[in-house]
Each structure stands twice: as structure tokens, then as C-alpha cells.
Amino acid sequence: MSLLTANRPLAHLTPPSGWMSDPNGLWYDAKEGLWHCYYQYNPLNAVWDIPIYWGHAVSSCGMKWEHMGIAIKPRTDRAGVFSGSAVVDYNNSSGFFSDAVDPRQRVVALWTRNTNGNQSQMVSYSLDGGYTFEEYANNPVLDIGASNFRDPKVIWHEETRRWIMVVAMSQKFEILIYSSTNLTDWKYESSFAHQGCKGYQYECPALAKIPLLNAEGEEIKSPPESNWVMFVSISPGAPQGGSATQYFIGDFNGTTFTPTTPQARFMDWGRDFYAFQPSFNSPNGKDVLGLAWACNWQYALQVPTDNWKSSLTLMRQFHLQKHNTTQEYSELALYSSPVWNTDKLERGIMHHWDGIEVESNSVSIFNMTSGAKGLLEFSMEWSVNTAEVSKADFADLSLYFKGAMSEVEYLRLGFEANAGSFFIERDHSRINFVHENPFFTSKVAVDLSPYSISNGVATYKVRGIIDRNVIELFFNDGAMAATTTFFVSNENYIGWLEVRSSVNKVYKITDISAQQLNTITD
Structure with a gap:
């Protein structure tokens, strides 16, 4: 038995047994007041191996999680439900939902199917508020015949009234941007490529509009210097070694992301922060929260825990703020704080x-x-x-x-x-x-x-x-x-x-x- 059987974290999400890695499909159920988090999961073994599922947990506070079992499973034991995201299709643009499903619980998951050397993007939808999913009959919704084409993160872009997907062409160092009006038909828009620190591959991209605040914590609405952020994870090749997540501040016009400056900046300077994913929504509709995998691919398979491996980070809330990098120079930077309510402890x-x-x-x-x-x-x-x-x-x-x-x-x-x-x-x-x-x-x-x-x-x-x-x-x-x-x-x-x-x-x-x-x- 491992020496660490009793050392399972209390306030960080860990798998009940088996393997955990990337967080997937983080969203907030406004009807029930619950966070839903899915994650890369191998319930059969405490190491990464095919088949890979989406595990599922819920929380009312983001600190205590209740396991809900497997949400999405592969069709065969030699396939994988790889990383992706979830959205709430409030207006039923997909046509998957009847009026009987509350608009706040019309959950659509978009994920990568890995099988036979090909990676393609799939859609599943839930009729019970995110607990079980059905596969879209005409899957895959996006297949370009590539072996390293994965990790779709989908947002709603209010300005153009369209769904936007960012997805990685991992070993070409490209983040491809697609648009859709219905979550099933996707149109290529542009590419964000060869920026920042490339490492060996790009993974787990995300695009989010982050609130811009002043030093007193007040929102700055005009003129916004820029408050769109592109997140890109790399592994291996991070400055601290192995895995990390970098970010770029810029502008997104509905088709193209343009960084304000091309340099790489990193979300976290520890050794164990990777595959960051922001939530699709939040309780007040405008806060940006998210979490990451609290491990590093350099040693994740060997960490000395018994019957389970890895945890996710605490959920964090993000904003942009002027940061004095030196006494004579300041620039916009990403700030974070933990979602941490000690009244729940x-x-x-x-x-x-x-x-x-x-x-x-x-x-x-x-x-x-x-x-x-x-x-x-x-x-x-x-x-x-x-x-x-x-x-x-x-x-x-x-x-x-x-x-x-x-x-x-x-x-x-x-x-x-x-x-x-x-x-x-x-x-x-x-x-x-x-x-x-x-x-x-x-x-x-x-x-x-x-x-x-x-x-x-x-x-x-x-x-x-x-x-x-x-x-x-x-x-x-x-x-x-x-x-x-x-x-x-x-x-x-x-x-x-x-x-x-x-x-x-x-x-x-x-x-x-x-x-x-x-x-x-x-």
C-alpha cells in the first residue's frame, strides 16, 4: 500500500479511483446552483491509458465535490473521449431540446474522439441537466483527417451571435478558429499560430473575454485597452520544465484573434498547472472562473498515490489589471484569486x-x-x-x-x-x-x-x-x-x-x- 493513501486533498477535486487529467466542460447550473466539472478519466487504472472517459463531479461551492460517475464513454475499449468543453444552449440553436428541458440546463458537450490514429470533433447532448449524454447522430461534426487535432473549447460570441470554437492542431502549433450557428455545422475562420512558447505541442486552447479592473477592483468599461485572452497549454517545453499554460491578451472580432503583444506570459509559475479551462458561464453571468490539472506530464504517471492519481486546482476567478513589472513600466496582466469560502470549512x-x-x-x-x-x-x-x-x-x-x-x-x-x-x-x-x-x-x-x-x-x-x-x-x-x-x-x-x-x-x-x-x- 502507498504511503499516501490518507493524503488525498480535501478541497481539490480528485478521482474516486483511477486516473485523472485535464478538466473538461466546466459550467454552472443556474437552476440548481451547482458547478459541473468533467475530466479526463481512466477508472480502470491509475495511469493514463485507453480507453479514456469523461468523469463527472458537481459542487455547490467549488471546494467540496460529489462524484457522479462517468458522463461520456467511448464506443469501444480502443478509443478515447479526449478533452473538450460544454456549453449551455439556452436558445436551443442545436435543435436537440424540447420545451420540457429548462433553458438553463440545455447542456451540449463538444469533445475529441481519438480512434485509429484519427482525431475528430464530436457533439453529445444531455436531456437531464448534464448527468448523462447522447451522441449526435451525425457525428463527427468536424473531421479534417488529422492525427493531432483536438481539445475543442466553445464559447458564445454575443457580438456576432455565433458559437466560436478554438481547437488545437497540436504539432503544427496552430489554434484553429471555427464558427457555427447551431453547434453542429462548423465554418473555418482563421488561425492563431506559432506564437509565444511552442514547446513540443499546443494543447487545450481557450478563448475568453476577461473583465478589466482598476487597482481598486472596479470595472473599467471605457476605453477597454483589450480584454480578450487566448490560453494555450504546452507540453513538454515549459520554462519550469514539462507542462504549463501560457496566455495572450488581445482582441477578438468574431473571426480573428489578434494579440496585443506576441510574447508568452504564463498563468502559473509552479510546476503543476496545466490544461487550464475557463467555465462556460458563472453565477452572475460575467465573472470568468476556471481550473486546471494540478500535475505535470514529466512525472504524472509515477506520483506516489495509491489507487488514484492527480487532482485539479482550486477554482480561480480572473481579471485583467495594470501590473507594474518594473518601477518604470506597467502593462496589462492576468490576475487570479482562489474561489475560497471558509464558511464552508x-x-x-x-x-x-x-x-x-x-x-x-x-x-x-x-x-x-x-x-x-x-x-x-x-x-x-x-x-x-x-x-x-x-x-x-x-x-x-x-x-x-x-x-x-x-x-x-x-x-x-x-x-x-x-x-x-x-x-x-x-x-x-x-x-x-x-x-x-x-x-x-x-x-x-x-x-x-x-x-x-x-x-x-x-x-x-x-x-x-x-x-x-x-x-x-x-x-x-x-x-x-x-x-x-x-x-x-x-x-x-x-x-x-x-x-x-x-x-x-x-x-x-x-x-x-x-x-x-x-x-x-x-
Whole structure:
């Protein structure tokens, strides 16, 4: 039995057993008040292998998921229901629905059939609100005779009153754009190709109109600098190694996506964020939310969990905002924040400290063992007096999140002043996989711009959610994010926090808090 049988995350969607990868078809049922998430699923084995199904789970809050079984299955055991998306066909443009089906539950799924070396796009529809699906009789709806043509993401484009599909010609590094009035007849419009970081292949594209906000969180309606975003996942070839999702801000006129600038920017700078998919809709109709696969193809098949593999990230909400990349330059960037309602959780004691002057060789130790179940939220704001930093020093501020049962295992997070980077260190474990797999790199770094600068003193912020074997970090109110998996022994949940520094007079923690969060309640 694996050492990690009991270390299944509490607030991240995992499969009941078997294999999970890309999220598919995320949508919100406004009638029932439920999120529906489908995902790549092999219920027969805890590794990726044909046949591949769509698994299905629902949630009222995006944090506690109820498994609903298999939603779509392949026709044969040698075929695959590969990645895709789901839409709500409110106006019955497809003609699949009678008046008996509530308009808010007219769900149509578009997905890739993989069989006999060919990938084509298929349509299935649901007459029961997304729980079971029937295949369209005239499938496939889009087949160009290609072996790497996959992952359709469909949106409704209000300005032209048409459905828009983005789909990857993966190993030609192209995102093809199609339009339709009925979800079954598709017309080629344009191609978005050879942009950003190509890696080995493009996968899981998405196109979304993202709200544009100012620094106070207010929506900017005029003049919009640009608020369409194209998402493209690549694997392998990401800057941190293996898999990642990049994005491009630009304009979409109903036929063509034109990036404002061609450079690649990445949604998440951890090692475990891939195949991002935004939801088709949201409770208020205009927020953009989504989630990704919390793993990396470099080591996903070998991670040391028993009878199941992988999780999805927390759901996140997104907006565009001006970001000061340097003191003299700012540009529009994608911001994210977790959908995180602690009222849905059983909360432990809130530990809060402020005004900590961190000195060399001193240790601040905080006991959080009470109620430790592996789910923990923390936040920290700190300032850096760079005038006191020697260029020759490794000048770090480090947080050691240690196991309640054994402090030998811990997760180290921290900031280093000369590099201007936050780091994650995940190799302090008794799990052999962590040390033996060369792709499970022990350290990850995230370059940070200051949140603010005053009199030469830079201030930074981080918010983190640790859920048994996955940590999600959000820097400077969501300007950057990093998702990283880690593995420690069975039930050795985090119970201690130690704060250390290698230098004097450099760091001051103006605010730090941490709270254990226990079993998720209804």
C-alpha cells in the first residue's frame, strides 16, 4: 500500500479511483446552483491509458465535490473521449431540446474522439441537466483527417451571435478558429499560430473575454485597452520544465484573434498547472472562473498515490489589471484569486502575528498542531531593506511548514533578496519518489516585482493554501501564482511553522497569519 493513501486533498477535486487529467466542460447550473466539472478519466487504472472517459463531479461551492460517475464513454475499449468543453444552449440553436428541458440546463458537450490514429470533433447532448449524454447522430461534426487535432473549447460570441470554437492542431502549433450557428455545422475562420512558447505541442486552447479592473477592483468599461485572452497549454517545453499554460491578451472580432503583444506570459509559475479551462458561464453571468490539472506530464504517471492519481486546482476567478513589472513600466496582466469560502470549512484557531523583526540565527516557532488535518491557509506581508543586503550573501527569509508527527518532513518557502524571487523547496520527505525521480525537481522559483516601494523599502505579499499534497500560492493580490505538488508520509500533516532568516536588518514581517481548516462541511 502507498504511503499516501490518507493524503488525498480535501478541497481539490480528485478521482474516486483511477486516473485523472485535464478538466473538461466546466459550467454552472443556474437552476440548481451547482458547478459541473468533467475530466479526463481512466477508472480502470491509475495511469493514463485507453480507453479514456469523461468523469463527472458537481459542487455547490467549488471546494467540496460529489462524484457522479462517468458522463461520456467511448464506443469501444480502443478509443478515447479526449478533452473538450460544454456549453449551455439556452436558445436551443442545436435543435436537440424540447420545451420540457429548462433553458438553463440545455447542456451540449463538444469533445475529441481519438480512434485509429484519427482525431475528430464530436457533439453529445444531455436531456437531464448534464448527468448523462447522447451522441449526435451525425457525428463527427468536424473531421479534417488529422492525427493531432483536438481539445475543442466553445464559447458564445454575443457580438456576432455565433458559437466560436478554438481547437488545437497540436504539432503544427496552430489554434484553429471555427464558427457555427447551431453547434453542429462548423465554418473555418482563421488561425492563431506559432506564437509565444511552442514547446513540443499546443494543447487545450481557450478563448475568453476577461473583465478589466482598476487597482481598486472596479470595472473599467471605457476605453477597454483589450480584454480578450487566448490560453494555450504546452507540453513538454515549459520554462519550469514539462507542462504549463501560457496566455495572450488581445482582441477578438468574431473571426480573428489578434494579440496585443506576441510574447508568452504564463498563468502559473509552479510546476503543476496545466490544461487550464475557463467555465462556460458563472453565477452572475460575467465573472470568468476556471481550473486546471494540478500535475505535470514529466512525472504524472509515477506520483506516489495509491489507487488514484492527480487532482485539479482550486477554482480561480480572473481579471485583467495594470501590473507594474518594473518601477518604470506597467502593462496589462492576468490576475487570479482562489474561489475560497471558509464558511464552508470547519475552521481551527486563527494564528496571527505582526511586526516580527527577523534576525539571523533566530527562530520564531508557531505551534499549529491542534486540529491539523492537512488543509491550511496562510498569508504574509513582508518588507525588504535592500540597503542592508550584501551582494555576496544568500539573503533569505524562509518559512518551514513542518509535519505534526515528524519535523524531518517539511515544506520550505521563502524569499531571497538578491534574486528578488520567491522559492519553493519540496524535497524534505521520506518518500522515495521525491528523491529518485529526476523530473520531480526539488526547487521552484518565482520572480516577483514588489507590491509597493517606499523610501527604498520594497513590500511583498503572498497568500497560500496547502491541501495535503498540493500548495497554491498567490502573490501581490493575485498578480502571479504558483501551484506545486509535494509528497510526505501518511498523515504527517503540517503542524508547525518556523520562520528563519540568514541575515540581519533586512526583513520585517508586517503581518503573518495561518489557520488550520478541517473537514469540509455541507
